[in-house]
Amino acid sequence: MSPQAPLSLGAAPPRTMPGAGLLAISALAGAVLLAWPIVFQGSFLVYIATLVMQFSIGACSLQLIIRTGHISMSHQAFVGIGGYTSVILVMKAGWAWHFALLAAIAAPALAGAVIGPILLRLTGKYFVLVTFLFGEIVRLVFIDWQSMTGGSNGIFEIPKPYPWMNDPTAYYYVSLGFAVACVGFCIRLMRSEIGRAIDAMREGPNLTECAGVPVFRIKVVMFIIACGLSGVMGSLNAHMNNVITPGNYGPMESLNLVVMNVLGGMTNMAGAIIGAVFLIALPELLRGYVEWQRVFYGIILIVVMASMPGGMVELLARLRSRLTGREAHLASAVAAEGRT
Amino acid sequence: MSTGGAPLLAVEGLSMTFGALKAVQDLSFTVHDGEILGIIGPNGAGKTTAVNAISGTFKPTAGRVTFDGHLVTGFAPHRLAELGLVRTYQATTVYGTQTVRENCRRGAFLHLYPGFFDALISSAKARAMRAAVEKEIDRLLDWLGLAQFADTEARNLPYGVQKTLGMAIAMAARPRLIMLDEPVAGLSAEETDHVRDTIKRIRASGISAIVIDHNMRFISGLCDRVLVIHHGQELAIGTPAEVMSHPDVIEAYLGKGHAAATAKANHAAPGH
Numbered sequence: 123m124s125p126q127a128p129l130s131l132g133a134a135p136p137r138t139m140p141g142a143g144l145l146a147i148s149a150l151a152g153a154v155l156l157a158w159p160i161v162f163q164g165s166f167l168v169y170i171a172t173l174v175m176q177f178s179i180g181a182c183s184l185q186l187i188i189r190t191g192h193i194s195m196s197h198q199a200f201v202g203i204g205g206y207t208s209v210i211l212v213m214k215a216g217w218a219w220h221f222a223l224l225a226a227i228a229a230p231a232l233a234g235a236v237i238g239p240i241l242l243r244l245t246g247k248y249f250v251l252v253t254f255l256f257g258e259i260v261r262l263v264f265i266d267w268q269s270m271t272g273g274s275n276g277i278f279e280i281p282k283p284y285p286w287m288n289d290p291t292a293y294y295y296v297s298l299g300f301a302v303a304c305v306g307f308c309i310r311l312m313r314s315e316i317g318r319a320i321d322a323m324r325e326g327p328n329l330t331e332c333a334g335v336p337v338f339r340i341k342v343v344m345f346i347i348a349c350g351l352s353g354v355m356g357s358l359n360a361h362m363n364n365v366i367t368p369g370n371y372g373p374m375e376s377l378n379l380v381v382m383n384v385l386g387g388m389t390n391m392a393g394a395i396i397g398a399v400f401l402i403a404l405p406e407l408l409r410g411y412v413e414w415q416r417v418f419y420g421i422i423l424i425v426v427m428a429s430m431p432g433g434m435v436e437l438l439a440r441l442r443s444r445l446t447g448r449e450a451h452l453a454s455a456v457a458a459e460g461r462t
Numbered sequence: 463m464s465t466g467g468a469p470l471l472a473v474e475g476l477s478m479t480f481g482a483l484k485a486v487q488d489l490s491f492t493v494h495d496g497e498i499l500g501i502i503g504p505n506g507a508g509k510t511t512a513v514n515a516i517s518g519t520f521k522p523t524a525g526r527v528t529f530d531g532h533l534v535t536g537f538a539p540h541r542l543a544e545l546g547l548v549r550t551y552q553a554t555t556v557y558g559t560q561t562v563r564e565n566c567r568r569g570a571f572l573h574l575y576p577g578f579f580d581a582l583i584s585s586a587k588a589r590a591m592r593a594a595v596e597k598e599i600d601r602l603l604d605w606l607g608l609a610q611f612a613d614t615e616a617r618n619l620p621y622g623v624q625k626t627l628g629m630a631i632a633m634a635a636r637p638r639l640i641m642l643d644e645p646v647a648g649l650s651a652e653e654t655d656h657v658r659d660t661i662k663r664i665r666a667s668g669i670s671a672i673v674i675d676h677n678m679r680f681i682s683g684l685c686d687r688v689l690v691i692h693h694g695q696e697l698a699i700g701t702p703a704e705v706m707s708h709p710d711v712i713e714a715y716l717g718k719g720h721a722a723a724t725a726k727a728n729h730a731a732p733g734h
Contacts, residue, residue: 311582314582315574315576315581315588316581316582318571319568319575325558329568331538331543332517332540332549333548333568333570333634333635334540334544334571334572337540
């Protein structure tokens with residue numbers, strides 16, 4: 123790890139080609155995802171799964187920023203910009219949802235293009251602090267711009283994108299489609315030469331720049347793409363909830379997206395998805411114990427961070443290497459790196 | 463590749479000040495195609511600062527840097543790399559958690575990156591570039607004697623081999639001029655000889671080099687010309703033999719008394 127890296131974000135796992143095992147797991151996951159709303163028709167579990175789809179988009183897009191070496195504490199603010207843009211255009215301007223969605227991608231991307239080049243000059247804890255403040259500023263704008271956003275009460279009775287999406291099963295499949303597209307895009311991006319450069323610049327920024335990588339430009343472009351994608355989550359989420367309020371888009375909610383990445387594993391898109399599943403499902407499972415929720419949260423977070431710096435993806439890698447008997451080539455590498 | 467004629471790199475009047483500290487003052491030198499220039503000086507003389515000011519890490523306070531006919535003063539490192547000027551660092555030289563081969567791939571970004579959309583869809587162009595770079599890396603690893611370590615993680619390599627890998631990463635960018643900042647710091651005598659031979663072979667393949675170090679034995683055994691820096695200024699420039707017999711250099715390195723003694727010995731006629 124280079125001395126320039128102010129926060130240890132871990133190294134990229136070795137690049138491997140997808141093997142037969144991975145294909146089998148993907149096929150199984152695909153089958154489960156497609157069958158889910160049919161098996162649990164009319165159940166609360168369909169809603170939870172839809173929420174997971176939306177948060178997967180948020181967590182994976184945030185990982186694009188984290189992988190460049192910057193932990194953004196304002197990502198949920200960009201989700202909010204996307205959400206408000208979509209809702210306002212549909213409800214006040216009468217736009218069809220598909221056009222409003224495009225605007226909901228463009229608006230946070232534009233905001234990211236303006237603020238990114240300024241914020242990304244900061245590194246480490248300074249970036250974390252300033253993005254935290256930026257997230258708070260955006261939340262205050264949502265509260266104070268009453269004529270547009272409805273103030274702290276927000277906007278009510280938001281229609282579904284299309285009438286047929288009043289059916290939770292339909293909403294689930296639409297969210298699944300967007301999640302597959304957005305997450306697939308992130309995975310593809312990180313497996314490309316751009317992803318290689320991004321992982322390299324986090325581990326040795328100077329060394330990478332000397333290889334001809336325009337480090338700063340790539341950081342800015344990734345920030346813009348991530349903010350744009352976050353708008354997809356914003357729009358889908360707001361129209362599903364029927365209501366949009368500033369409280370959903372503050373720094374604490376941004377922290378949630380960061381924690382998803384930390385829990386699951388910050389250097390692997392699968393980690394972001396696992397984190398999203400965990401953090402969305404857990405509060406719902408613990409509904410009867412509201413006062414204990416945060417305690418459980420804290421304990422799990424501490425255990426994961428202390429024993430598995432590579433996140434849950436690391437745990438899976440360890441289990442796999444134990445199962446296949448290939449003693450810990452991959453897992454120990456990930457584990458050892460996380461500790462340095 | 464032409465020799466003689468216009469220099470590959472020309473530095474004119476380079477100065478770098480931090481507040482009141484004049485770290486580098488009015489430095490001028492050239493590097494020609496296929497030449498190895500040594501930059502030597504005591505610790506704190508401004509060697510690394512000079513390289514930083516050339517390689518875009520800092521913007522120089524004054525002066526001009528021309529590379530291959532382009533005015534490149536203050537250019538960012540990645541733009542210099544595109545033109546063929548690549549440097550290595552004293553400390554961070556390799557990506558520890560990655561294999562030797564992956565380290566080289568990261569160095570070869572310029573020859574791997576096909577453009578955003580081609581990379582995203584892994585187009586025919588992207589795949590062709592990848593195949594070409596893999597071949598090039600095979601050749602490079604063979605050439606530098608790293609082939610046996612291709613799948614080893616860099617942090618598990620002996621320190622001397624890591625230094626060679628650092629040069630392999632720089633070479634993967636296919637530079638015309640490579641700037642090596644203390645390539646033998648912390649190496650044993652045997653490893654030092656190995657690195658010296660490697661740099662000579664790099665030059666033999668038509669690549670120029672600037673080598674920074676404070677070890678006179680290493681520099682004089684390697685370089686065509688040597689620039690001696692003291693207190694941020696040029697003390698002497700010339701062939702290793704010329705520089706080593708220069709009274710100012712002897713004084714800076716060995717102290718005043720020694721310089722006088724050496725001068726006396728040099729002038730001592732047989733009749734005395």
